[in-house]
Each structure stands twice: as structure tokens, then as C-alpha cells.
Amino acid sequence: MNILFVVSQQQDWPADIPGVTVIPAQTYLMDPAYGDTNTATKVFNLCNTYRYQSQGYYVSLLAEARGHQPVPDVQAMKDLQSETLVQDISEKLGDLIECSFARTADDFVDLNLYFGHDADQHHQPLSEQLFKLLRTPVLHARFERANAHWHLCSIFAGSVRDIPPHQQPCATQAAIDYLKEQKIRSNAPPSKKPSLAILHDPQRKESPSNPEALKKFLEAAELLGMHAELITPKEARHVTSFDALFIRDTTNVNHYTYQLSRQAIDAGMVVIDDPDSILRCTNKIYLNELLARHHIPTPETMVVHKGNVEQIVSTLGLPCILKQPDGAFSAGVMKIESEQELLTKVNELLKESELVLAQEYLPTDFDWRIGVLDQRPLFVCKYYMAPGHWQIIKHEHQRMSEGRTEALSVGEAPDDVVRIAVQAANLMGDGFYGVDLKQVGVQCYVIEINDNPNVDAGNEDAVLSDALYREVMGVFRKRIDARKGSVLP
Numbered sequence: 001m002n003i004l005f006v007v008s009q010q011q012d013w014p015a016d017i018p019g020v021t022v023i024p025a026q027t028y029l030m031d032p033a034y035g036d037t038n039t040a041t042k043v044f045n046l047c048n049t050y051r052y053q054s055q056g057y058y059v060s061l062l063a064e065a066r067g068h069q070p071v072p073d074v075q076a077m078k079d080l081q082s083e084t085l086v087q088d089i090s091e092k093l094g095d096l097i098e099c100s101f102a103r104t105a106d107d108f109v110d111l112n113l114y115f116g117h118d119a120d121q122h123h124q125p126l127s128e129q130l131f132k133l134l135r136t137p138v139l140h141a142r143f144e145r146a147n148a149h150w151h152l153c154s155i156f157a158g159s160v161r162d163i164p165p166h167q168q169p170c171a172t173q174a175a176i177d178y179l180k181e182q183k184i185r186s187n188a189p190p191s192k193k194p195s196l197a198i199l200h201d202p203q204r205k206e207s208p209s210n211p212e213a214l215k216k217f218l219e220a221a222e223l224l225g226m227h228a229e230l231i232t233p234k235e236a237r238h239v240t241s242f243d244a245l246f247i248r249d250t251t252n253v254n255h256y257t258y259q260l261s262r263q264a265i266d267a268g269m270v271v272i273d274d275p276d277s278i279l280r281c282t283n284k285i286y287l288n289e290l291l292a293r294h295h296i297p298t299p300e301t302m303v304v305h306k307g308n309v310e311q312i313v314s315t316l317g318l319p320c321i322l323k324q325p326d327g328a329f330s331a332g333v334m335k336i337e338s339e340q341e342l343l344t345k346v347n348e349l350l351k352e353s354e355l356v357l358a359q360e361y362l363p364t365d366f367d368w369r370i371g372v373l374d375q376r377p378l379f380v381c382k383y384y385m386a387p388g389h390w391q392i393i394k395h396e397h398q399r400m401s402e403g404r405t406e407a408l409s410v411g412e413a414p415d416d417v418v419r420i421a422v423q424a425a426n427l428m429g430d431g432f433y434g435v436d437l438k439q440v441g442v443q444c445y446v447i448e449i450n451d452n453p454n455v456d457a458g459n460e461d462a463v464l465s466d467a468l469y470r471e472v473m474g475v476f477r478k479r480i481d482a483r484k485g486s487v488l489p
């Protein structure tokens with residue numbers, strides 16, 4: 001197993017540890033040697049910040065795409081930014097916190113934690129639990145006494161660069177100790193009835209399923225012996241009383257849908273869309289890395305950063321395409337006609353994200369959309385471009401127009417299109433995906449893998465009709481049954 005300590009600057013990590021390679025983030029992100037490794041690799045992300053779309057964020061995101069094991073992973077980074085973090089930890093560790101400080105005379109205590117070790121060595125069990133929950137190498141926490149009780153006041157990720165010299169030996173030793181440890185835990189609380197919550201937001205105009213499709217999902221669930229209910233975002237906190245969750249609100253990683261999906265998974269539920277799929281599908285940098293790594297054909301693509309902007313035109317020509325990593329509904333995908341326009345747009349995008357994508361421009365009359373569920377093709381559509389436009393959605397004066405949809409049977413689509421789509425979707429997981437491809441001559445190129453694909457009555461179901469809804473519900477039923485079976489004593 002390769003062990004990498006990835007740091008913002010080479011000199012940030014204070015000591016040599018046998019078996020550990022320390023490298024700067026820029027090298028990890030850009031040097032193909034790190035993208036191509038097939039060896040199991042654990043990546044300790046010790047960058048200065050894990051802020052969304054910072055270098056530190058991309059280290060963990062791309063580590064996941066490369067099949068490496070990042071610490072922290074992107075989920076842990078998100079947890080650290082959660083508004084309810086302090087409250088969540090207090091709920092989970094309240095007794096331990098109380099117990100840990102029972103003999104403390106002071107009214108507050110600051111803990112510096114390195115790989116789960118308390119630098120002052122007074123609060124080891126608590127430190128281990130905090131590390132287990134947050135999976136972040138450097139943490140700073142403050143605890144206070146109020147009304148005769150101890151509380152967590154704040155906790156945040158720290159930077160290895162700021163470890164004071166007298167604590168550096170402790171941090172190094174903690175890293176060594178941690179590297180020796182193995183921690184595996186799995187939880188699968190039992191559930192009783194095959195019940196399914198279908199989450200949708202009636203307030204939203206753009207929804208992955210129209211009301212008619214939602215009705216058909218409910219009917220199909222009943223037909224398969226399940227009890228299904230529509231729940232709205234307001235009712236979402238009751239979600240764990242169900243066996244399964246089907247998300248039919250538009251997902252995003254910075255959104256309650258992601259939190260809820262994670263919460264449902266943590267509660268042992270069957271979930272489509274699962275949180276990892278949401279996370280992976282909603283960042284195009286991740287997607288690009290994953291597809292490249294598995295040799296799935298895509299339009300020629302460059303990962304753009306501040307240092308290689310001038311190579312875009314010579315590599316891709318003009319017009320070319322620029323993509324904001326976390327855009328959706330075509331809104332963050334731009335066609336660039338001139339060098340001047342390129343500079344303006346690239347600089348705008350690089351203000352928001354350390355990395356953005358540039359792609360060769362491949363115009364086609366339609367995008368293939370292959371719906372993949374449970375690692376198999378489920379439906380096929382052609383999504384035509386919006387009238388007079390090069391994308392399937394056209395945004396103009398706050399209006400949105402769309403091209404038409406034509407459903408086909410799976411057998412009618414070219415074999416290559418279906419095969420590559422399934423291969424691509426399987427890289428994401430075994431949930432429900434909409435893979436978009438362009439076909440130019442005999443070549444096909446994956447444009448995107450979407451989690452939470454649209455299923456609208458009258459569009460995607462035009463060939464399969466009610467069978468489409470039954471197929472989706474059938475996968476839920478099968479997985480719920482399997483889960484219940486697996487928890488029998």
C-alpha cells in the first residue's frame with residue numbers, strides 16, 4: 001500500500017516517516033504518475049484548507065476518483081462544514097465529553113488532535129471518537145463548562161503547517177501509530193416492512209419526475225407489495241422510519257438532498273440516489289478523472305488551472321467548450337469562440353474553482369441518453385438540441401427552452417453506445433444513472449453521467465410504459481429483501 005501525505009507546500013510536514021511519501025498537492029493533482037497508479041494508495045490530505053473547490057478539496061475528490069483512499073474523504077470535509085456539526089457531535093458524544101472533563105478545574109479546554117491523538121494526552125478516548133467521526137488528521141476543538149456541564153463549542157480542521165514545534169514530535173508519532181491501526185466498522189440496523197419514501201419537492205419547477213410519473217412509481221410499488229409514500233422536504237426528517245428512499249428532487253452536493261441521502265444510508269436504508277453517486281456525478285473534474293482512468297472515450301479534455309490556460313487553444317482549437325465543475329442544466333457549459341472570450345471566461349471560472357474543464361467542441365443533432373439501473377441498461381432516449389442551439393437546453397432572458405425527447409428500445413441504440421454507457425455508469429456505482437453520449441461517425445464519447453436521471457411520463461417511458469416504473473420499484477424491493485435477509489440472526 002502506498003502512503004502519501006499530500007501537503008500544500010513540500011516543507012509543511014515536519015518529519016520523515018518510513019514508508020510515507022510527502023508530496024505537494026499540485027504534484028498529486030497534475031502529475032500523471034499519481035493518476036495512473038494501480039497500487040492501493042492511502043492519501044492523507046494535509047492541505048491548508050479543505051474549502052469547497054480549493055486545492056485541498058480536489059486532492060480528496062480526485063483521490064476518490066483514482067480509487068485511492070483519502071483521509072479526510074470528501075464526505076468528511078462536508079461534515080466539517082455542516083452548520084449542525086457541533087450539535088451533532090454533542091448529541092453523539094455528550095456523555096463521553098462530560099466524563100472526559102469531569103476532573104478538569106478550568107472552565108475551558110482547547111484540544112489539538114493529530115490523527116486522533118490528543119497532543120496533551122489527557123483526553124485520549126474522546127480524541128479517538130472525534131477522529132472516528134470526522135476522519136480528519138488535524139483537528140482543533142474547544143470545550144467549555146457552562147451550568148455545571150461540559151459542551152463542545154467549536155471544532156475545525158487545522159493545518160499541519162501551524163503545528164507548533166513542541167507538538168511536532170507528537171503529531172509525527174500519532175501519524176505513525178495511526179498507520180499501524182486497522183479500523184473497520186459496519187452497521188446495518190434492521191428494518192421491518194418494505195416501505196419506500198419517494199422524496200419530491202412540489203415547489204420546484206424542474207423536477208426529475210413529473211406528477212404523472214410519481215403516480216406511476218407509487219402504483220408500481222403497491223403492485224410489488226411495498227408501501228410507498230411521497231414525502232416533501234419538510235417531511236424529510238421522518239425518512240428513517242422507511243426501509244428505502246427514492247430521491248425524486250433535483251440532487252446537489254451542497255443541498256439537503258445530499259444530507260438526507262447520507263442520513264438514510266447511515267440509518268441502514270436502501271437509497272437511490274446514494275450520496276456517493278450524488279457526490280461523484282455532480283463534479284465534472286471527478287468525472288473526467290474517472291472516465292480517463294478507465295479509458296472510457298470522451299471528447300478531448302483538459303483540466304485547466306492557472307498554469308496551463310495558454311495551452312487550451314493549441315490543444316483543443318476554437319470553438320472549444322468550458323465547463324464549470326459543478327454546473328448543471330447546461331448553465332455552466334460555455335461555447336468559446338475567441339481567445340479573448342476564452343481568457344475572460346476562464347478567469348471567471350478559476351475564481352470559483354482551482355480546476356475547471358476545457359473540451360473540444362463536438363456538435364451533434366442529439367445526445368444519447370441511456371438510463372442505467374442496477375448496472376443494466378433500462379431505457380434509451382435521444383435528447384435533441386434545443387431549436388437553433390447547440391445544447392439540449394437553451395437559457396435565454398430567464399427562459400429555458402428544451403429540445404424534444406425521443407424514446408427508443410434498448411435494442412435500437414447502437415451496441416457501442418449502450419455498452420460504453422453501462423461501463424461508465426458502473427464506475428459510479430449500482431444506482432440509477434443517466435449517461436449522456438455523443439456519436440460522431442462510428443465513434444461515441446461520454447459527455448456526462450448524471451445521478452438521479454429524469455423519468456417523466458410521456459418522455460423516457462414512451463417505449464417501456466408502466467414496465468419502466470416496475471423495473472425501478474423492483475430493484476428497491478429486491479434490495480430491501482436482501483437487506484432484511486442479511487440481518488436475520
Ligand SMILES: Nc1ncnc2c1ncn2[C@@H]1O[C@H](COP(=O)(O)OP(=O)(O)O)[C@@H](O)[C@H]1O
Binds near residue numbers: 360436
Ligand atoms: N464537448 C462538447 N461539445 C459540444 N457540446 C457539448 C460538449 N459538452 C457538453 N455539450 C453540451 O452541453 C450541454 C450540457 O453539457 P453537460 O456536460 O452535460 O453539462 P450539464 O451538467 O450542465 O448537463 C449538453 O447539451 C451537451 O450536449
Ligand SMILES: [Mg+2]
Binds near residue numbers: 330436448450
Ligand atoms: Mg448534462
